[in-house]
Amino acid sequence: MEEKIKKMYRGDCNLIIAFTIFLWVVLIYTMIVVSGLAPSHTVRxxxxxxxxxxxxxxxxxxxxxxxxxxxxxTQLYSEDIMCSGAMEKQQP
Structure with a gap:
């Protein structure tokens, strides 16, 4: 169970890091476009x-x-693992 918790944690960390990188890429791209469209230095x-x-x-x-x-x-992912196991048992 400990290995599954670590795997889930690594997956979530990778997703958060990827989202953060994507956020900054979008912000930088947007600022480049806005800089070209802004009518004045103050607006930029x-x-x-x-x-x-x-x-x-x-x-x-x-x-x-x-x-x-x-x-x-441990607390968060243990709960997820237990709930997903319980849901699998309920499905026909």
Whole structure:
């Protein structure tokens, strides 16, 4: 059971890391496009500031989720494993 918990934890960590990378790729691409469309330097700086705030906030939240998963992985994944086993028994 311990190996299954570690496998589930690694999968969740990989997914969170991939999502974080995707988030920053989208933000950087969007800022490049916005920089080309913005009518003034002020608008560009406001958009850049908003993007950085959104990116940092989302990244911090995702890191907090990683910390929560690491701290409580046995409890969280044991419950998932037990519930999935119970659901499999209920299906005809």
């Amino acid at each position: 700086m406001i958009a850049l500031g908003a993007a950085i705030i959104a990116g940092v906030t989302a990244t911090t939240a995702l890191l907090a989720v990683l910390g929560h998963l690491k701290k409580n992985q």
